[in-house]
Amino acid sequence: MQRVSVGFLEAGMVAARNVHSAEGRLLVTKDTVLSEAMVANIQKTSLGSIYVRNPLFQDIEAEEVVTEDNRRKAVMALKSAVTAYQKTKVLDIQPLKKVLRDLVVEIIRNRDSMIHQLDMRTYQDYIYAHSVNTCVLSVLIAVNLDYPEAKLTDLALGTMLHDIGMMMLPDALLLKMGNLTPEESKLVQQHPEDGFNILRTVREIPITVAHIAYQHHERVDGKGYPRNLFADKILEFAKVVAVADTFDALVSDRPYRKGMVPHEAYEVMMALADSYVDRDILHLFLTHVAIYPVGAVVQLDNGQYGVVTKVLPRLQTRPYVRLLTDRQGTLLNEQTEIDLTQYLTLMITRVLKEKEVFELGKTVGT
Ligand SMILES: [Fe+2]
Structure with a gap:
C-alpha cells in the first residue's frame, strides 16, 4: 500500500484501508475501487492523505501496533470524554479506561512490532488522533522498558489526556495556519499547566498521571516549559511521552505542511537527544521505528x-x-x-x- 495525498487521488485507485471522516463516518471501505464521486467526497474532508494499493505491489501491507478499529474507538472515547467535560466540567474517565485497557493488552502482545506508518487523520480532529497516537507510541516504549500492566495503563491514561489543556482552547486558535500573536502563544504555552489543573482535581487520576500533562513540554536540558525543569526533575512518564509526542508531530500532515516520512523524522529525532529528549528513551524508541517502512x-x-x-x-x-x-x-x-x-x-x-x-x-x- 502507499500513502497518497488526497490531491493525487484518481478514480480507479483502490483504497488499502477504511477511510473515515472527522466525525468517524465510514466514507470508503478497504479494497473499494474509488469512483469519481468517492474521490470528490474524500477531497471535501480535511484528510491530508489516505492509503491506496499500488498496482506494482498490491499485496503488501504492514502490520500495525494496534488495529485501526481500536485506534478509532480510542479517538471517539477521548472526544466524547472531553466534549462532555467542556459542557459539564466533570471528567468521566471510566469509558476511556476501558478502551485503554484493550489498547495496552494489544500493545503488550505486539511489543516487538515496528512503527511503519501512522493513522490517517483529518486536520480537524488532529489533536485527538495525535493524543491517541502519542499514547500508542508511549505505551510501546514503556512495554519495552518492562513496565507492569497497571503502570502502563496509568501512562496510557495520562498520555491520552496530556493535551487536555490544549483541547480547551478555541478551534480557531488550534487550526490557525499563520504565526501566533504573542497573546495566542501565551495561551498555548499555558496548556501544560491548565491540563495539570484539570487532571489533578479528578479523584481517580493519580498525581503522577496528572504530571504527564504538566511536564510533557519540559526538555532534558532545562529549556522547556512551563517550569524549565532539568532531566533529573522530569518524571520518566513525561520523558517517554515527550519522545512519542515529538515523533508523532513530525510525521503528521498539517494544514500548512506535509508530515515527514519515517527516515526524515528518524534523523531529526536523533538530533534531539540530550537537548529536547532523554537519549536512552529515544534510542529505545528508535529501534522500533521502521526507517524504511513496509511499502516504501x-x-x-x-x-x-x-x-x-x-x-x-x-x-x-x-x-x-x-x-x-x-x-x-x-x-x-x-x-x-x-x-x-x-x-x-x-x-x-x-x-x-x-x-x-x-x-x-x-x-x-x-
Ligand atoms: Fe502539548
Whole structure:
C-alpha cells in the first residue's frame, strides 16, 4: 500500500484501508475501487492523505501496533470524554479506561512490532488522533522498558489526556495556519499547566498521571516549559511521552505542511537527544521505528528499484526488499525478494517521493 495525498487521488485507485471522516463516518471501505464521486467526497474532508494499493505491489501491507478499529474507538472515547467535560466540567474517565485497557493488552502482545506508518487523520480532529497516537507510541516504549500492566495503563491514561489543556482552547486558535500573536502563544504555552489543573482535581487520576500533562513540554536540558525543569526533575512518564509526542508531530500532515516520512523524522529525532529528549528513551524508541517502512519504494546503489516488504527490529537499515526493476529501471516480470542483511554491499541510496512511486505504479500495463 502507499500513502497518497488526497490531491493525487484518481478514480480507479483502490483504497488499502477504511477511510473515515472527522466525525468517524465510514466514507470508503478497504479494497473499494474509488469512483469519481468517492474521490470528490474524500477531497471535501480535511484528510491530508489516505492509503491506496499500488498496482506494482498490491499485496503488501504492514502490520500495525494496534488495529485501526481500536485506534478509532480510542479517538471517539477521548472526544466524547472531553466534549462532555467542556459542557459539564466533570471528567468521566471510566469509558476511556476501558478502551485503554484493550489498547495496552494489544500493545503488550505486539511489543516487538515496528512503527511503519501512522493513522490517517483529518486536520480537524488532529489533536485527538495525535493524543491517541502519542499514547500508542508511549505505551510501546514503556512495554519495552518492562513496565507492569497497571503502570502502563496509568501512562496510557495520562498520555491520552496530556493535551487536555490544549483541547480547551478555541478551534480557531488550534487550526490557525499563520504565526501566533504573542497573546495566542501565551495561551498555548499555558496548556501544560491548565491540563495539570484539570487532571489533578479528578479523584481517580493519580498525581503522577496528572504530571504527564504538566511536564510533557519540559526538555532534558532545562529549556522547556512551563517550569524549565532539568532531566533529573522530569518524571520518566513525561520523558517517554515527550519522545512519542515529538515523533508523532513530525510525521503528521498539517494544514500548512506535509508530515515527514519515517527516515526524515528518524534523523531529526536523533538530533534531539540530550537537548529536547532523554537519549536512552529515544534510542529505545528508535529501534522500533521502521526507517524504511513496509511499502516504501527505495532505490539501491546498483540502480534497481524495490519495495520494502519486511523490517526486523534493530535491523532497520537492512530490510527485506522485493526488486521491482532491473538496473536500467525497466520493470521486472518476475519480482524477487532479497534480504539486505545477506547482501551487505548493496546500499539503499534513497526513498522515492510519493509522486515518483505514483508514476512508477502508473507504468504498469503501459
Ligand atoms: Fe502539548
